[in-house]
Amino acid sequence: MAFEIETGYFDARKIAASGQVFRMYEAGAGAFDVYSADKHLRLTEERREDGQSCTGTDGPEKDNVILRLYCPEKDLRYWRWYLDLDRDYEAVIRLVDAKDGYLRSCCEAGRGIRILRQNTWEMMISFIISQQKQIPSIRKCIEGLCAKLGSRMEGWYAFPTAEQIAAAGPAGVQGLSLGYRERYIYETAVQYLDHGIPDGTLASMPYSDAKKYLLSFTGIGEKVANCILLFGAGFVDAFPIDTHIKDILYREYYLPNLNGKTPVPQDKLTMRDYERLTEEHFARYSGVRGIVQQWIFASEVAPKG
C-alpha cells in the first residue's frame, strides 16, 4: 500500500548518510529502503522546486516535499512516528545564534535531517557495534548479524531480537568481525532478557533514569548511551560526544575563545571539559541539542554523498 504525505524539511539522502541510521539504503533516484526491527518501508521523495534552492537566505521551506510510504497499512503509524514528521525543525533553525557562523553553515548543510525515532533495542546493539569502527564497517557488521541471527523475511533479514541473540549462545555472535564487541553484544542480550525495560519504554522514563538504565549494560558507556537516547528513545536533548565532536569543539569553540590565554593541548582536555564547552556554547539549544549535534556531525563527519 502507498500512502502520500506532504511535508517540509525532509531530505532522505542526508538522513541516510547522517550516521544515525545504518539500515537505510538508497534504491535508485529518490527511493529508499528502510529496515527497522522486523519492518520494512519503501520510501520515495519528490521535491517541488519552490522558487530557488535557498542558498544564502534562510527562508523556511513549506511543505515542499511529497513522501510516499509503501508499507503494510498496519505499519503506517509506526513509520509516520519513526520519521518524526511532527517536529518543527525550522523553529530550531531559528534558534541558531546569528553570530555563530560555524553553526549556521552546519545547519544549512544539515537542513532536511530529522532525528529518526528508531527501535530502542536495535539502537542498543547497533551503537555497541559502532564503537571504534567506521560507518561502512558498522553497516557490514549489522547486516552480518541480521543475516546470521535475524528472522528471514522476503529478500531481507529482520534485526535479531534479544531472545535470538541470547539463544544462539556466545558462538552466535562469532565470525562477524565484531572483535571485542562480541562479548558486549551477547551479554547485553542476556541482561536485556533479565532486566527487560523497567516500565514499558525508555521514552516514557525521565532522561536520567533512562540513561542510568542503559549504562547498566555491558558495552554501553556515556557516548553510546547518548546515541541510544537520541536516536532510539526520542530524547532530542541528548548530545553524544565522540572523537569527531571533540575535535570540532576544540577547534571551533575552545581555541577561538582563549582571550589571550595559552591553549591547553587537546589531548589534555577531559570529558568534563568537553561537557563544559557544550554547556557554555550550546546552552541556548537546551532541549534540542541532539538536533544541533546531528547537523554538526552530518555536515562535517558523515560521508558526503
Next chain:
DNA sequence: ACCCAGGTGCTGC
C-alpha cells in the same frame, strides 16, 4: 609498519 575508527571496562591511585 603505523595510525585511527561515532569507546568501554578494568585497574590503580
Next chain:
DNA sequence: GCAGCACATGGG
C-alpha cells in the same frame, strides 16, 4: 573522581 592501558578488526 581521573589517568593509563588492553581490547579486535579493517582501512588509509
